[in-house]
Each structure stands twice: as structure tokens, then as C-alpha cells.
Amino acid sequence: MELLILNGIVNGLIVGGIYALVGVSLTLLYGVLRVVNFAHGEFVIAGSFFAYVLFTSLNVPPLLALPVAAISFFAAGWGLYYVLIPRLSRSDDPELMSFLMFYGVSITAAALMLLLFEADSRSIDYSFTPISIQVGPIYVSTARLVALAITAVISAGLALFLFRTLPGKALRAAIMNPEAIQIVGVDIVRLSAFAFALATALAGVTGVLVALVFPAFNAFSGTEYTIIAFIVVVLGGLGNPVGALVAGVLFGLAEQMATVFLPQALAQIVGFAILVGTIFLRPSGLFGTSTKK
Amino acid sequence: MMPVSSRPQDSADRIYFTLVALIGGALMIYFALVPVFGLNVAFHFYLMLWITMASAFNVSSGFSGYLPFGYVAFYGIGAFTTAILVKKAAFPVFLALPFSGVAGLVLALLFAPTLRLSGIYFGIVSLALAGICRLVITNMPEEITGGSFGLQLGSRAHPVQSFYVMMAVMVVALATILWLSRSRLGKALRATRDDADAAEMMGINVPRVRLYGWMIAAFFPAVCGGVEAWYTNVVDTETAFNTLITAKTVIYAVAGGLGTVTGPIIGAVAMVWLDELIWRQFPLLNLLILGVATVALVLFLPRGIVGSILRRKPQWRRYVP
Amino acid sequence: MSIAIETRGLTKRFGGLVALDGVDLQAAAGETLGIIGVNGAGKTTLMNCICGLYRPDGGDVFISGERVTGQPPHVVAHKGIGRTFQVPRVFRKMSLIDNLLVPVLDHRASDAELTERAEGMLARMQLIDLRHNYAEELSGGQQKLLEMARMLMPDPPIVMLDEPFAGVHPVLCKFMIERIEEMSGAGKAVLLISHDLTSIYRLSTRVVALNQGKVIAEGGVDDIRGNPAVIEAYLGT
Ligand SMILES: Nc1ncnc2c1ncn2[C@@H]1O[C@H](COP(=O)(O)OP(=O)(O)O)[C@@H](O)[C@H]1O
Numbered sequence: 001m002e003l004l005i006l007n008g009i010v011n012g013l014i015v016g017g018i019y020a021l022v023g024v025s026l027t028l029l030y031g032v033l034r035v036v037n038f039a040h041g042e043f044v045i046a047g048s049f050f051a052y053v054l055f056t057s058l059n060v061p062p063l064l065a066l067p068v069a070a071i072s073f074f075a076a077g078w079g080l081y082y083v084l085i086p087r088l089s090r091s092d093d094p095e096l097m098s099f100l101m102f103y104g105v106s107i108t109a110a111a112l113m114l115l116l117f118e119a120d121s122r123s124i125d126y127s128f129t130p131i132s133i134q135v136g137p138i139y140v141s142t143a144r145l146v147a148l149a150i151t152a153v154i155s156a157g158l159a160l161f162l163f164r165t166l167p168g169k170a171l172r173a174a175i176m177n178p179e180a181i182q183i184v185g186v187d188i189v190r191l192s193a194f195a196f197a198l199a200t201a202l203a204g205v206t207g208v209l210v211a212l213v214f215p216a217f218n219a220f221s222g223t224e225y226t227i228i229a230f231i232v233v234v235l236g237g238l239g240n241p242v243g244a245l246v247a248g249v250l251f252g253l254a255e256q257m258a259t260v261f262l263p264q265a266l267a268q269i270v271g272f273a274i275l276v277g278t279i280f281l282r283p284s285g286l287f288g289t290s291t292k293k
Numbered sequence: 294m295m296p297v298s299s300r301p302q303d304s305a306d307r308i309y310f311t312l313v314a315l316i317g318g319a320l321m322i323y324f325a326l327v328p329v330f331g332l333n334v335a336f337h338f339y340l341m342l343w344i345t346m347a348s349a350f351n352v353s354s355g356f357s358g359y360l361p362f363g364y365v366a367f368y369g370i371g372a373f374t375t376a377i378l379v380k381k382a383a384f385p386v387f388l389a390l391p392f393s394g395v396a397g398l399v400l401a402l403l404f405a406p407t408l409r410l411s412g413i414y415f416g417i418v419s420l421a422l423a424g425i426c427r428l429v430i431t432n433m434p435e436e437i438t439g440g441s442f443g444l445q446l447g448s449r450a451h452p453v454q455s456f457y458v459m460m461a462v463m464v465v466a467l468a469t470i471l472w473l474s475r476s477r478l479g480k481a482l483r484a485t486r487d488d489a490d491a492a493e494m495m496g497i498n499v500p501r502v503r504l505y506g507w508m509i510a511a512f513f514p515a516v517c518g519g520v521e522a523w524y525t526n527v528v529d530t531e532t533a534f535n536t537l538i539t540a541k542t543v544i545y546a547v548a549g550g551l552g553t554v555t556g557p558i559i560g561a562v563a564m565v566w567l568d569e570l571i572w573r574q575f576p577l578l579n580l581l582i583l584g585v586a587t588v589a590l591v592l593f594l595p596r597g598i599v600g601s602i603l604r605r606k607p608q609w610r611r612y613v614p
Numbered sequence: 615m616s617i618a619i620e621t622r623g624l625t626k627r628f629g630g631l632v633a634l635d636g637v638d639l640q641a642a643a644g645e646t647l648g649i650i651g652v653n654g655a656g657k658t659t660l661m662n663c664i665c666g667l668y669r670p671d672g673g674d675v676f677i678s679g680e681r682v683t684g685q686p687p688h689v690v691a692h693k694g695i696g697r698t699f700q701v702p703r704v705f706r707k708m709s710l711i712d713n714l715l716v717p718v719l720d721h722r723a724s725d726a727e728l729t730e731r732a733e734g735m736l737a738r739m740q741l742i743d744l745r746h747n748y749a750e751e752l753s754g755g756q757q758k759l760l761e762m763a764r765m766l767m768p769d770p771p772i773v774m775l776d777e778p779f780a781g782v783h784p785v786l787c788k789f790m791i792e793r794i795e796e797m798s799g800a801g802k803a804v805l806l807i808s809h810d811l812t813s814i815y816r817l818s819t820r821v822v823a824l825n826q827g828k829v830i831a832e833g834g835v836d837d838i839r840g841n842p843a844v845i846e847a848y849l850g851t
């Protein structure tokens with residue numbers, strides 16, 4: 001039993017790290033642009049397929065795929081921003097329309113991956129040596145530990161970026177007060193494009209890690225990650241990057257512990273229930289002030 | 294006696310009801326004759342289903358201002374209600390179908406607290422609740438829901454009968470929405486959509502009005518699910534709770550234009566026809582084109598077909614149902 | 615004269631901020647009560663507490679002697695109170711006629727009768743030619759007139775106007791002043807909020823001055839005009 005719990009904690013941290021990254025990128029995007037990216041999960045899975053292709057056709061190991069994915073997804077996000085967002089903000093009801101549009105983007109992305117890779121589940125047949133490492137009394141796969149280390153590094157980097165650099169501070173300022181930041185003379189369009197690109201890059205990188213940590217993925221896995229991202233973002237408080245990081249880890253832990261103690265199906269329902277419950281009971285998230293909206 | 298000033302209103306009403314009669318009559322005659330002339334029953338069955346789904350969705354989105362991304366939950370519950378009653382309780386189909394509608398209403402009541410939420414929160418919660426519904430049904434004992442194989446309704450399929458039942462459902466749905474669009478409830482819903490607080494201070498019982506709208510929006514997809522289960526003779530959680538059902542409903546309604554009665558009809562007709570065309574030519578591209586079409590619609594035709602026309606010609610608003 | 619509306623010790627806090635602090639006021643039928651105070655004095659909050667949008671933290675609201683504190687806004691509205699908003703809140707995607715029908719949807723009268731009444735009201739507000747337009751297509755000043763018409767549709771004995779003259783050009787201002795005079799002339803109790811003193815002094819029978827949520831002065835126009843506390847609140851600090 002204790003071993004199971006210990007296992008649950010270690011896996012919870014690993015999975016939670018990934019959830020934290022999925023959530024933090026979505027929350028950055030929401031914070032700056034006030035749009036909810038329904039396609040976020042698909043972007044993540046696109047990152048997994050990206051690593052898959054690099055590995056199977058060019059023999060690039062996943063660790064090397066990370067920076068390549070970061071750069072490619074950043075560029076793709078930057079381009080996508082200018083295709084999608086400027087027109088959107090001119091519409092009657094930008095909020096409603098943004099839901100619809102990203103819904104369409106998510107269908108498009110899933111369909112593209114389906115066309116390219118068919119519906120079968122894929123996995124990257126790459127292993128580290130040694131395959132697993134002993135942590136206290138339990139064995140953990142090296143790939144998962146590496147992924148954990150990488151999520152920790154990325155999270156720390158992101159926090160440093162947001163709190164110590166000028167563009168990072170501008171992003172946070174834009175989240176808190178989008179009008180004021182324009183008055184101060186920041187080019188909000190460029191900043192938004194940057195936020196979109198950054199979020200997309202993070203999604204892509206997270207996808208590579210997903211391919212390392214989880215046994216398989218397919219064209220339709222995206223929805224799962226979108227939902228997880230929603231859960232994390234809502235738990236952490238909409239537009240609160242630090243909240244999302246913490247909430248991601250907490251949710252990962254909760255989910256892995258739930259799979260220890262509950263049947264699989266119930267564990268899944270727990271996730272949805274946490275989401276619904278949080279929105280009703282603490283709409284500003286676990287760490288927000290209790291005022292509504 | 295009516296004063297002179299109300300004459301223009303009368304003549305506008307005349308045009309309006311003439312249009313209603315023309316569009317409604319044409320739709321009904323056309324669909325009624327489909328099996329008679331041996332046209333493609335399956336295609337037209339689904340066309341009517343999507344017209345109904347998109348129109349009912351319009352009550353939630355166009356009239357009430359909610360975007361339920363878990364709309365499929367009502368459809369799925371309806372499908373399983375009919376299937377379980379027919380298969381496990383040996384109900385005749387005609388008796389089972391009303392229970393599908395009731396199941397939709399019950400689910401709507403269960404979800405009623407979500408109407409307090411707005412915008413993104415409502416959308417996300419709706420999606421999550423649909424996920425919960427799917428998981429609950431998937432994990433119910435196999436004797437009830439048939440587990441992952443789903444339920445076969447047996448030899449009770451009767452395509453032409455179910456076609457006409459679908460048609461009846463569509464007609465009732467459109468009549469209801471036509472009534473709603475002119476009724477006081479409809480005005481209260483629209484006012485609530487535009488500014489809930491202001492509407493409440495004008496004496497509108499906002500929670501109640503929203504609940505009524507929500508129940509209308511939930512009833513019809515549930516019945517649709519039941520009829521479709523009967524038509525295809527099989528239900529399983531993968532198809533009955535498929536998010537693509539929500540996607541298509543939303544897209545068809547938006548394509549035509551939310552907020553008018555004709556919008557979702559025209560949107561569904563145009564898009565189902567387009568879908569069929571594309572499906573025949575490039576079966577693999579179907580999903581991709583659906584996605585791209587959605588993005589394109591939002592970017593280039595955000596008010597939908599009917600909405601864009603009325604934007605250009607505001608004076609037509611009074612004449613177009 | 616009978617008291618149409620009364621508040622007793624009305625108090626409202628937002629976190630640490632006391633927006634209303636034991637406000638007592640009364641207005642009788644046919645009376646225009648001016649409520650003045652600088653920005654942030656608590657005037658709009660007072661109105662929101664009266665009509666049930668905010669739940670007060672203390673004190674009570676009475677309409678025609680009946681306690682309505684804590685009732686939801688639609689219930690309070692049916693007691694016979696109508697209002698306008700500082701920033702117009704029209705039903706944007708509804709025609710002007712439909713905007714006017716909203717407050718009378720549960721009236722017994724037939725649709726035709728109500729429509730006719732709405733058209734009469736729009737004619738009075740000089741909006742009749744636009745009756746089939748969407749409300750969002752009106753100018754800001756026209757939206758204020760539409761709000762006034764909408765407020766008057768159920769013929770409420772009490773009306774509250776929140777800064778009706780803010781951002782309105784002088785011609786329209788004069789037109790609105792005449793409409794407000796008609797309202798009190800018809801025996802309605804009018805609560806008129808403004809931070810602009812000239813129009814208030816012209817229309818009001820009595821004036822209440824608010825500052826930081828407290829009533830600092832109350833009385834006839836002349837009492838208020840020379841009141842040192844009011845002058846200090848407007849000029850001082
Ligand atoms: N919903 C609210 N939440 C927090 N503070 C509020 C809210 N409404 C008003 N306030 C505060 O209450 C005070 C009074 O505001 P208000 O009644 O709008 O003033 P006035 O209408 O006299 O200009 C202000 O300090 C304002 O910031």
C-alpha cells in the first residue's frame with residue numbers, strides 16, 4: 001500500500017508537471033488575449049506527432065526534438081495569430097466568436113493529424129539507458145524522470161521570464177490591465193502575437209514530453225488535454241500563470257492518487273467533477289480572492 | 294377600432310406570415326414527398342434531424358446567449374432512453390420517444406444551476422457535464438446500456454416510419470420556435486440575453502425565463518436522439534455522445550445565423566448539402582473541411598447567411614421569420 | 615402627501631469601502647427629490663440598493679410603505695418602480711418597440727394595445743421613426759430617451775433617473791427636463807441623481823446631498839445652495 005502511494009506521488013509529480021505546462025500556456029493566452037483556445041490539446045498532440053516524425057524518419061531523439069519543436073511551434077503560432085485574431089476582434093461578439101473559431105481550429109487540427117497519421121495510436125520507441133532508475137523503494141522509468149526534470153526547468157525558466165525580464169513583465173501587466181498597458185506605449189498587437197506564439201511553443205514542447213511520459217497518443221487525444229488544461233486553468237484562476245503551475249501539479253497528484261484508490265472510470269469523472277465544482281464554488285480559482293469574476 | 298398608425302404593422306405581419314406559410318409549406322410538401330418519389334431517405338432524414346438540432350440550439354444561443362459545448366448530452370440521453378426502453382423494457386417505440394424528450398427535460402433541470410454562469414464558464418462546464426454523462430453511461434452495467442458494444446434495437450427498424458416521425462418532430466420544433474420568436478417569453482429571453490441585470494430590473498424573472506428557454510433547447514435534441522436510435526437501430530456511447538454532434542449543430546446554426554427562425558434552417562440545408570457533396574467527392578477530407586468551414590465562417594461570415602443579409606437590409610427584419 | 619419611497623439607515627459595503635452609510639431619505643408622490651454628490655459619493659449604489667440589484671448590508675427600503683429590502687429586482691420592479699442607468703443599458707439587439715415591451719410583458723393588455731402604447735411613447739420621445747431599428751443603432755442621447763420611454767411604459771408611481779443629463783447636448787437636455795417635469799406633474803415620485811447642480815436645482819422640490827456614502831445635507835434647494843458642508847464637499851479636500 002505504501003509503495004502504491006509513493007508510486008502515486010512520484011507519478012503525480014511527473015504527470016502534474018506536464019499538466020502544469022499545458023495549463024500555464026493556456027492561461028497565458030487567455031490572460032493576454034481573452035480567448036479560450038479549444039485547440040490547445042490538439043496543439044499539444046501536434047507536438048507529440050512532431051517528435052514522432054523527427055524520431056521515426058530522421059532519427060532525432062526526443063530531447064533534441066524539444067528545441068526544434070519550440071522554435072517551429074513558436075513560428076507557427078506567430079503566423080496563426082495574424083491569420084486568426086485580428087479579424088476576430090472586429091466581430092460583433094468577440095468572446096462568443098472566439099469560442100467558435102477555436103472550436104473550428106481544434107476540429108481542423110485533429111482532422112489534419114487524422115489525415116497524416118490515421119486513427120491508430122502512436123508511440124515513440126525510444127528508451128534511455130538505464131531504462132529505469134530506483135527512487136527510494138520504487139523504480140521509475142528514466143524517460144519520466146527526464147521529463148520531470150525538463151518540466152521543472154521550463155517552469156522555472158518561465159517564472160524567471162515572467163517576473164525578471166521586461167517582455168515578461170509586460171505580459172503580466174497586459175494580463176492585469178490591458179488598457180493601461182497600451183497607454184504606457186506597449187504595442188499590444190505585437191505583445192499578443194508574442195503571447196500566442198509563446199503559448200503555442202509551450203504546447204508543442206509539452207507535446208514532446210507527452211510522447212516521452214505517456215504510452216501512446218493519437219489524433220483524437222487532443223480533447224483530453226484540452227479538458228485537462230481547462231481544469232488546471234480554472235483551478236489556478238483564469239489568467240494566473242503561477243496558479244496554473246501549482247494547480248497542474250496538484251491536479252496531477254490528485255488524478256494519480258485517484259487511480260490508485262478508485263476504478264479508472266471514476267477517476268476520470270473526478271477530473272470533470274473538480275472542474276465543475278471549482279467553477280461553482282471558487283470561480284476565481286484555488287488561490288484567487290473570493291470575489292466573483 | 295385600430296388607429297391608422299397600426300396599419301404598417303399589419304402589413305408587415307401579412308408579409309411575415311405569408312413567408313412563414315411559403316417556407317413552411319414548401320419544406321413540408323418537399324419532405325413529405327421524399328419517400329413517395331423514392332428520393333434518398335437517409336439524406337433527408339438527417340437533413341431534418343440537423344434542421345431540428347440547429348433550430349433548438351438557436352433557442353439556447355441565439356435567443357438566450359448561452360453556448361453549450363456539451364449540447365450532445367441531451368441527444369445522447371435521448372438516444373439511450375429510447376434504446377433502453379425499447380430493448381430492455383419492451384416499450385413500443387412510439388411510447389419510448391416521448392420519454393426521450395422527458396429525459397432531456399430532466400437533464401436540463403439537473404443542469405439548470407449552470408445557467409448562473411456566463412460566457413466561457415458556462416461553455417466549459419457544459420463540456421465537462423457532457424463528459425460526465427458519457428462516462429456515467431459508459432460505465433453503467435452492461436445489462437442496461439450494452440457496454441461498449443452498445444444496444445441493438447433488434448428488428449424494430451422502420452426507415453419510412455421513422456422518417457415521418459422525424460418530420461413531425463421537426464415541424465413541432467419549428468412551430469415552437471416560431472411561436473417563441475414572437476411570444477412574450479421570446480422577448481423576455483432576448484432582453485435577458487442582451488442585459489440580464491437590466492431585464493431583471495424591468496421586472497423580468499430572469500432565472501425562470503432562462504430555465505424555460507433552456508428546457509425548450511434541451512427537449513428537441515433528446516427526441517432527435519431517440520428517433521435516430523430507432524432509425525439506425527443501434528446506439529453506443531461513442532456515437533451518441535460524439536462531440537462532432539455538438540460541432541455540427543453549432544456550425545449549422547451559426548452558418549445560417551443565430552437569432553432568427555430561418556437562419557438555422559437555411560444554415561442546416563446549405564451545410565448538410567455541402568457536407569454530402571464533399572463527403573461523396575473526398576470522404577477523408579470531411580472532418581477537415583468541417584473545421585476549416587467553421588473558422589472561415591467566424592472570420593468572414595460571423596452573422597451567418599441570414600444575419601448578414603439582415604445586417605445589410607435592417608428594414609427586412611420585420612418581415613423575415 | 616403619501617410617502618412613495620423611503621430608505622432607513624441604508625448601508626452598503628464593498629469590502630472595506632463603505633459606499634452607503636446609514637442613508638435615510640423619503641420622497642412623496644409628485645415630488646422630485648434631487649440626489650447630489652461628487653463622483654463616488656454613492657449615488658448609483660443607492661439606486662442599485664433601492665431597486666434590489668445590490669443587497670444592502672443594513673437598513674431597509676420601503677415602497678408605498680411596504681418593506682422590499684432584499685427582494686430580487688424583478689419583484690421590486692413590480693411594486694411600481696422604474697429606472698434609467700448612468701450609462702444607457704438598452705437591449706441592443708431588439709427593436710425599439712420590443713425594448714419598450716419588455717417591462718410590460720406580464721401585463722394583461724393585448725399585444726396590440728401594448729404596441730400601440732409603445733408607439734405613443736416613442737412618438738413622445740421623438741423616436742417613432744426609428745421604431746423598427748435595433749437599439750444599438752441609436753446615438754447615446756437617443757438611447758437615454760429610449761430608456762426613459764421604457765421606464766415609463768408600465769406607468770410606475772416611482773421613477774429613478776441616474777445622471778440623465780451626463781454627456782447630453784443642451785437641446786436634448788432641455789427636452790429631457792420637460793419630460794421629467796411631466797413625470798412629477800403626473801404625480802410620480804422622481805428620484806433624480808446628478809452631480810451637475812444646475813439642472814437639479816431647477817427640477818427638485820427637495821435635495822439630498824451625499825458624500826462618502828453619508829447624507830451631509832438635506833432640504834429645499836435654497837438650503838442646499840448655501841450649505842457650507844455641500845460647498846466643502848464639492849470644492850474642498
Ligand atoms: N460593484 C462595486 N464593487 C466595488 N465597489 C463599488 C461597486 N459599485 C460602486 N463601488 C464603489 O462605491 C463607491 C460609490 O460608487 P457610486 O455609487 O457609483 O458613486 P456615484 O454614483 O455617486 O458616482 C465608489 O467608491 C465605487 O468605487
Ligand SMILES: [Mg+2]
Pocket residue numbers: 657658659700
Ligand atoms: Mg454614479
